Amino acid sequence: MSSTAAARIADLLEDVPTASNPPGRLPAPAPATEEPPGADGPVLVVTVVWGDLAQVPADLHVTGHYQSVAPAAAELALDRAISVGPRRTITEHTKLGWLGAQLGEVTYFPCKGGGPVRSAAVVGMGPMGTLTERRAHQMYASLLGEAVALGHVGTMATVLVGSGTGNLTVNQAARALVGGFAGVLAATGPAKPTPTPTLTQPTPAPAPAAAKPTPAQPTSTPTPTQPTSAPVPGLTEVFVVEVDRLRAEQLHLALTRAAAKLPRLRIGPELREESGGRLFAPSAAVYALTALTALARSEESAAHDGDPHGTDPTDREEVLRTVLAGFAPDIRREIREQLAHLAEVERTDLSLTVGRALDDPEGSGSGSGSVPVRMSVQSGVGGLRWAALTGRATVPERLVPVDMDLLRELVERLTEPTVEDASELPDLLSRFVVPPDFQRLVTDDATVLLELDRDTASVPWEFLAGTERAGGEKRDPLAIRTQLSRQLRTPYSRVMAEGLSDGPLRALVIGDPGDPEKGFQLPGARTEALAVATRLKNLGAKVTLFVGAANSTRQPGIDPARRLDVLRVLLCGGNHIVHYCGHSDFDPTGTGRRTGWVFADGLLTAQELALLERPPRIVVANACYTARLGSATGPGTRGAPPGVADQSPWGNPQAALVPSLADEFLRMGVGHYIGAAWRIPDDQGVSFAEEFYTHLFTGGSGEAPPTVGDAVRAARKRLYDQRAVGQRPPDTAPNGQRWSAWAAYQHYGDATDPFVRPAPSDRPGGS
Template sequence: MVSTPAARAEDVPDGVPPPPDGPTVNITVVWGDLVEVAADLHVTGHYQSVVPDAAELALDRAISAGPRPLITEHNRLGWIDAQLGEVTYFPCREGPVRAAAVVGMGPMGTLTERRAVQMYASLLGEATALGHVATMATVLIGAGAGNLSVGGAARALVRGFAAALASANPLAPTPRLTEVLVVEVDRLRAEQLLLALTGAAKDQKRLSVTPGLREESGGRLFVPSAAVYALAALSGLVRPAAGGPVPREGAGPPDRAGPSAEEALRTVLAGFEPGIREQVREQLAQLAAVRHTDLTLTVRGPIQAQDDSAPVRMSVQTGPGALRWAALTGGATVPERVALVDTDLLRELVDRLTEPTVEDAQALPEMLSRFVVPTEFQRLLTDDATVLLELDRDTASVPWEFLRDAQQVGGKKPEPLAIRTQLSRQLRTTYARVLTEAPATGELCALVIGDPGDPQQGLDLPGAREEARQVADQLRNLGVTVNLFVGAANSVRKPDEKPARRLDVLRALLCGGNDIVHYCGHSAFDRSGTGRRSGWVFADGLLTAQELGRLDRPPPLIVVANACYTARTGAAEPAGPPDGASLVADHSPWGNAQAALVPSLADEFLCIGVGHYIGSAWRIPDDQGISFAQEFYRHLFRSGPSEDPRTVGAAVRSARKALYEKRAEDDWPDGGQEPQRWSAWAAYQHYGDASDPFVPPADPSDAQKKG
C-alpha cells in the first residue's frame, strides 16, 4: 500500500483557462458495475475512518481473497489516512480489477464542491503521473452518499480534471492516460450524470465527453428510476387525449396511444374516485412534457437486514457551548451541524444518567435524544442499520446507549436504540495503531483475570472471581485455550488456580498470543491524561496500557473489562489502589468522574491497537455481569441463522438485550426496583467497529476441547 501527498488549495487554479496545447482526456459515462468494467486503474473515494460501503465496498470485495476485505481491514487498523486528495493503492488479484486505489475525501460531512475540485485535481494528477495507466474507471465520488448533488459533483470533476491538465509540465512526455470511465450502476442516474458532465465540459478544450451511454454488465434499474420510467410511460398513454406534447425520440413513451393502450390506462385508474382519476390524468399529461432525466424521486424500500444495511456513522465533537454533529449513511451525508447546548443542563443530564435511578432511567433518555441530537439527525436513530458514534474524549462521557427514537410521539415508547440495533463507539484520537497482523494459528487463545486486588485493602471482589471462573469454563467449552488467573497472591484460591500477579499476567499478555482478554476487577485511570496511571488494579500495583505498548505481537482482538466496581467512590469504600492512585478521576468534562472512566481506559487500550474494548461504566450486580459475559460469548461463537450476524457489535447488542429483558425481575421488598439492575444494560460501552466480523480460525463446534 502506497500513499501520495494530499492536495492543497493553492495547487488548483480557479477560473484560469488552460493553454491551447497539452494533454487531453475523454470522459465516458458507463452504465454498469464498477468492478465489472475493464480498466488499468479502479478508484473510489474514502472518508476518514469510515467503513467502506457501496462502490468502495464492492471494489474491496473484488480485490480481496480472505474473509476480511482488504480496504476494510486497512481502515480498521488506521492505515488509510484519507486526507483530501491523498491516493492509497491496494494490490489486486486476477480479474477485471488490475489495480485499485481510494482517494481521500477528508472527514465525513466536509466535502464541499470546492474541496471536491481539489480532490479530483489530485486524483487525475496522480493517475497521469503513474505512466502505465491508459484508462481509469471511477464513480462520481462525492455524490454516492448524497453529500453533493449529481450536478455539483460533475462540475467538481470537470473543474478538477481541467486544473490538473492545465498544470501539467509542457516538457514532460504526453501522459498515457487519455480515457476516464465514470461508472454508474443505476440507469437513470447514469443519464443524469451524462447530461451533467456534458454541460459542465462544453467549454473545456482539453476535456471531452462521449455522447451517449456506454453499456457494460452489471447495470441495474433501481426502484426510484423504475418509478420515473413507469410514470413517463403512463404519461404517454394519456398524451393524445390531454393534448400533451409529443415526446422526443428515444424518450420511451410512444407518440400516440392506441385504443388498447388507452383502455389499459382506464383499467388502471378505474379504482379511483372520479375527481382523483381526473387529477391523475392531468398530472400524467403534464409529466409527459418533462424529460425523465430531470426527475428525481426518493422511494423508501423495505428495511434491509442489519447485516446488509450500510451503517449510520455519526460524529459528535465538543465546541464552545455546543456539540458539532455530522452524519454519513448509505443514502445521505449530513454536513456538519452545530447544536447549541447549555453546559450546566448537559452536565446534570450526564450525571443523572450515569448509574441512574429507576425514575431517571425511564424518564430522561427521550430528553437526551431531543436535547442534544439535532432534528435532522434524530430521524437517523432507527433500527434500520448499525450505528457508529465517533466521539472525542469529552462527548464519550455522555451515556449514548440510552438514546431513543425521538421521532415517535405518543403511544408505546420504543426500546432504546442500543437494544434494537448494534451501537458502538469510536474515539477520535491522533494515535497510530500497531502495524501488525494476527497470525493464523488455527486456534483461539484467551486470557481471563479475576479479582486481582489486595484483600487487605478491601479490594477483593468475590463476584469477580466467580465471573472469571464461569467465563473460563464457557470459553473452554467453545474450543478456546484459556489461561486463567484468579485472586491476589495473598488471597485464598482453589488449588488449581494461578494467582493474578502483575508480572505473570503481563508475561501472558506479552508472550501468550491472546485473541481475547477478559478482566474482572477494579480499574483506575489517569486524571492528568498522560496514561501513566490508567489501567487495572493488582495487589502489587497497576497494570497499564503503557506496559502493553511493548507488545511485539498483535494485541488482543477483544478486551472485555467488567470492572463494575471501579467507578464509585465514597466513605464506605476503600481509600484507593496502591501507590495512591485513585480509583476514579475527580474531574470530567460534564462534572461526573465515573462518566469518564470507560472512555479513558478504552483510549489507552485502543491506542496500542486493540480492536474492541467493552467496559461497564458503573457498578453491575454480580449475576448480571456474569449474564452479560455468557450471552456475549455465546452469541459471538454460536450465532445461528435466526440471530444477528456474527459480529462483535451483534454480540454486544445480544448481551445488552438479555439484561434489558430481565431488568425488572427482582424487585426490592418494599416494591421498588434496584437501580443498578434496571439500567445495567446501558452501562456496557463498546469501543470498536460494531460491523467488524468475528472470524474464528476454526468452527468451535468442531474444535478440540482444550483445558
Template sequence: MSAPENGVEDLVEHTLAPGNFPEPPQRRTEPDTAPTSRLTVRVVWGDLTRVGADLHVTGHYQGIAPTAAERALDQKISVGKRQVIAEHNRRGWIDAKLGKVSYFPSYFPCQDGDPVVRSAAVVGMGRMGTFTERRAARLYESLLGELLTLGHVHKAVTVLIGSGAENLQVTRVARALIRGFETALKAAGGPQALNEVLIVEIDRLRAEKLHRALRNNSGDAQRYINVVDEVTDADGGGLKRMSAAVYAVTELARLARSVGPLEGGQGGDPASPGEALRIVLGGITNDILRGDIRRRLSDIADIDPTDIAISTHSSSGSEQAPLPVNVSVLQGEGGLRWAALAERATVPERNVRVDADLLHQLVDRLSDPTVDDARELPDLLSRLVVPIEFQWLVSDEAPVILEVDRSTATVPWEFLADIRQDVCSEQAPLAVRTPIARILRTEYSTADIVDVAEELREGTPPQALVIGDPGDPAKDLSLEKARNEARAVKDALRRNDVSVRALIGAPNSAQRLPDEEPATRIDVLRNIFSGQYNIVHYCGHGTFDESGPSGWLFSDGLLTAQELAQLSRPPRIVVANACYSAKVKPSATGVFKVADEFLRAGVVHYIGAAWQVPDDEAQIFADVLYQELFGGTSTVGDAVQAARRKAYDRSRDLNRRDAGPAEKAVPVDQHRGNAWAAYQHYGDPTDRICGPESH
C-alpha cells in the first residue's frame, strides 16, 4: 500500500489539504495593462516564528530531516519532541518534488498578543544537490501560484528559500524570486486575496543584502510587485559573527577617513575619533605597516557593507549544538552520486567513478575487519569514494547523516574517516568522536496515521520490551550469550527507571528467571501492538535473505516486518543484536535489509549490528546507550556515539593488555575490538527519546 496521493496534508486532522482549496486558475497570457493592485514584498529582520502571518512557508529537500528555519517552524507547530514535519518526512509522506506545497496545522491555539504560527507549509526543493537558479525561479512561481488561490491567506511569511548554507548567493535567489513571482502574478492577473509576502532574515546584514538585491532586480516586475523601501524590524533579529565583523570593519574604515594624521599630539580625549583609532592601531609598532593599514581602511570607507564578505570559523565554543551535515550517497552509473547539505555550505551533485569489484573487496575487508584493516583501510575508503569537495564537510564538528540506498547501504560508513593532514594516527575514529547515522532511501508503504503528539506521559516511566534467546533449544538454536545480554539490558534499563517486560527463552526453555516470560511470536506481537513500548530490544538469531523475508528467529517461526505492517503506534526505537551464530551469519547487507522492514513499519530508530559482536562488548554498548538515553539529555545520535566510544576505549585497553614481547604484540583475536563500528544507526541522530521533563 503506497502513501495517499494527496500527500501528508490529508493525513493530519484539520490540515489545510489541497483538496479543500479551489483548483488553480488556468494560465493565461499577460494582460495588456498592469493590474489595479500590486503584491507587496517586504524584507523583515527578525525570527521567522515570531512574525505573524496567515501562513508560514519554508523549503524542504526530498528525504532530508528539517534543519535551520524548517526545523524552527516544525518545533513551533508541534507538541512535544516528536515533531510533525520531521515525522512525515521520515515516513516518506512529504512530496518534495520541485514546487509541490505540503500543509501542516499548528497544534497551538492563538493567544492574545502572540503572533503564533497559525499554519505552516513546506515547498519541495527536489533532491539535495540539484537546486539551481532556474529551479529556484520555478519553485517561487509554483509557490506563489498556489498561494494566490488560497482565499483565506492574505499575508504569507517565508525565508529566502534556496539561499541557506551558501546554496545559492542571495542575489541569485532574489533574482529567481522576482522572476518566479512576476510569472505567477501575470498568470493570475494580480495578487488576488494575497496582498503581502514577508521574507524574513534573522541576520541583519543578510536582510540588507536581500533587500538591495530585490530592489535591484525588480525592474519591469514593478508593475506587479512593490518591494518596500526599507527593511522592517521585527522580534528575534540578530547579527552573526561574520556580519558583526563586516559592520566593525566598515565603521573602522569610516573612522580612519574622518580623522586627520595621528602624529603630532592629536587626540587625548578617549571619546574622540582620533584617540579611538589610536587605540585600535596602538598594538602595531611598525610605522610603515600602521600607515598602510590606515590607508587601506580609508579605501574601504566608500564600500557598501553589503558588498563585503568576511569568513570566520570556530570549531568549538558554541552553546548551540551544530546542525547535522546531510550527505546523500546513492548508486550512480559507473560509481557513486554524492550531494551534501551543511550549515556552512551546500555542494551540488558530484559523481565519483569507482570500480564495483574494488569497492566490493573494500566492503568485505571492512565488514568484521581485522585490527590492522580497521586501522588502515578507513582512510582509503574516504579518499577513494568521497569527493574531494565533500571531505572537508566530514569532520567531528557536526553530526553526519548519510542518505543511502540499497546498494550504498552495504558500505560500512561507520568507518568513514575525516581527511586531515595534521591528524596523527592515534586519533579516535570519526564515528567515535561524532554521531554518524543513516537514512535509507526507500518507498515506505505504510499509510497508518501516527499520533505525532504522543509522548511519555508525565509521571509515567518509559516502557521497554526486552526479547532474548527465543530460539528452540531442541533444535540447538538456544544462545546463552543472547540470554545473558538480554538480562544485562533488562538490568541496565531498570537502573535508569525504565519499566521493563522481559520475554526471555523459548517456551520449552528451563532457564528462565521468575521475572521473565516465554518469548513467542504471539506474545511479542501482542505486546508490541499494545503501543505502550518506547523501546524494543532483541537478542538472538537473525536471518537475512536477499530474495525472501528477513527477521528474528523464534522457536515457532520467523518474525518479520510483515507482521508489523498494521502497527498504528510502533516502538520509537528498536535495538537488535541478531547475529550471534555462524549458523545464521548475516551477509553484509543484513542490517539494512531488516532496518528497511522495521522502518517501513514505522519504527523511528533502528540500531543493529552488522557482524557478530562479542557478548561482553554488546552488553557494554547497550548499557551506555540506555544510560545516555534515559539518564541524561542525550540525543539518540549522542547516545550511540557514547556507546561506540566506550566500546572503542575498552577494545584499546584489551589490545594493550594483550601486547607483550615482540613476537606476541598482535592480539590473539584479530577481529576483536571493532564492535564500535558494527553498530549501524538508522534514524535522525538529533532526535531525543527522553529528557528531564519526562521524569
C-alpha cells in the first residue's frame, strides 16, 4: 500500500490519534445558561470523560468492588494511586476479608496525597455474578446518596460500575446509573434559592490559553439568581470515566438517551478528554472498519453526503482498490457490497473481540492477559450455585441441578481413588458438575481461583479436566496445565500477617510427632521431614527441626516433637514457613469441634496459635486423617468420631479434613495452606515437597518473583509425570495412591501471590 493511501485511511479515522491525525483536546462542554423545562429541584451534571480514572482530578474517586475479588482494571488503577509501597491497600483489604462489599455499601480509603486522587472509596457490588440491572440501580442510588450526604464533596469521579467485565451491557449499566441518580435527586425535593456553597476544589494543572477547563471545575454550576433550582448540596458534577475511546462514545450516547426526559440530571453535551485515555485493539478495529465502509459507498452517495475528510470519490476509490488489491475479484466484489451495507451502522453500535490478550497484561484498565478466572461454587438446594468472573466476561450466578447422591458417590470414589477411578472419573466430574459455558472460560494460560464453601470444598476439584471434544484425546488436567487454588467463603475476617522483609527466612519442620504406643508412628513422615529440612537449608533458610515423639526412637542430634516446644518456636521464632508431616484429626470433645495436628500429648490446632503476632506465610501439611483421636475405634479403621462425618454432605471425613484445617489456619492469618487430602506414598511426599520449595525459592521468569500457585503447579506436575513410576501390582492399595497423589494436594490461598524472600543472610542455614 502506498504511503498516500495509508495517510488518507488514517485521516478517515475520526478522532483517532495517528501519525497523520495527531491527538488534540476535545472542546469543553458548553456551560448551561438556563435550566431545562420542569427542573424544580437540585440539578446534577454528569460528564463522560475519556481518560484514566486515577488521573482525573476530583474530590472523591469511586469504583465498584465484588465480594472477595481482588482489584483489577479501574479498581486496580485506583488502588495503585492511593497506596504507598509494595502493599496495595484495597488488595490487602480484599485478601484479609475486611471488605464486606454488600450491595451499595461504600468503604473509604485514605490517600497518600500529592495527586489527582484526594479521597477514594469503593461501592459494594455483592457476590460476583449477582449484579443485575435492578441491583445496579440500587447500588447507584446508594452511592449518590452517600456522596450527597458527605456535604463537602463537590465533584465525584467514577466508572460505569458493573459493565467492565461484561456483567451488564453499557446500556443496562447506563440506565441503572441514571435511574439510581434520578431517584436520589427526586428525594431531595424542590429547593429554595440559596447561595451556592463554597467548594474546596482540587487545584487544576496550568493549562494553555483557550484550553478547556479540567473536570474538577464544574461546567454548569447554578448561580444564586436561578429561582427554580439549586445544586445537589455540595455535589455539583459527577465524572463517569472510561479509558477506551469507543466505549466512552458508547457510554455518552447511552447516558444521553437514558436521561433525555430527566431535567434534573443533565448529561454533558460532549466527551471530556483527560490524561490516560487509550484506544484498545478491538476499538481501533471498529474505527478502521468504519472508515473502510465510508470508502465503499457509491460515488453518488459520497457526492450527496459530502466528504468530511476532504477526499473526492476518485481518491476514495483509489484507496479502496489499494486495500482490496490482495483479494480475488469475486471476493473483492463481495467485500464492497458488505462494506456498503455496514456503512449504515453507527460505530457506537459495533463491537469486536480478539482471540488473544492484546491489551495491558497488568489489568490496569482493560486487558485480561493475566487476570485470573474466578469461579464461585456454593452448595444450594437441589444443586450447586455457580458464578464466574474473568477479564472478558461475567457469567451470572445460576443454580445448576445436580443429583447430590450421585455427587456424593463421585466424591467418595475420587477421594484416595483406584487407578481406574483416577483415570476415568475426572472427565465425568467435569461434565456432570461443571456447566459447559464455565468450561469454555478456562484456558491453558489463565490462573483459576475457586471460591468454595465448606461443603463444596470437599470436592476434589484438582481432577477437573477439559471437555472440549467428546471422545477425543484426553488433555492434562487443569491443575497440571495452569495454577489452580482454592479460597474459602467464610464470615470472618483475617488478621494481617507481617511480610517477609526482615530476614533471614526461617522455617519450622515437624515430622512424625504422634505417639507410637497408640499406633501413630509414621516412618515415612520422618523421612520427609529430614529431606525437607535438608532442602530448605540448601536453599538458604534457617531451619528448626523436630522429629518423633519423646517416647519414640530418637534421631541423633534432633529434638523430639513435643507440642509445647513446637508452640514455643511458633510463637517466638517468627517462622515464614511451617512444614508438617504426620497425622491429623477432628476433636469432637468439648463445646466445639476442632481440627489439628496429632502429637503424642494432644492435638495442636490454630486455636493454640491465636496469639501469634506473626503467623507463618506458608503452611504445608502432608497430614492424613487418622479417625482415632478421642474415639473408641481401633487402629486401621476409617470410621469417624461422632459428629465428624456430618461436617460434609459427602459423608467422607477424609474429604472434609483439609478444608477444615485450612479454615482454621487461614483464620489465624496464614497466607497459604497446602495440604494432602489423602495418604501419599512416602517417596512422592518427599518429591512434592522438594519440587515445591525449589521452585518457590528459585522459580519465576526474568525479574518477576515466583508465585506460590506456580510452585504448587510445578510440584503437582512432577508427581503427575511420575505417577506410573514404581507401580505395584494392581491388587495392592498403594497403586491408586501413587497414580493420584498429584491431585491430593490442595492449595488454599491466592495462586497469583508472589513469593518474595528476604535478602540472603551471610550466615549459613541453622540446624
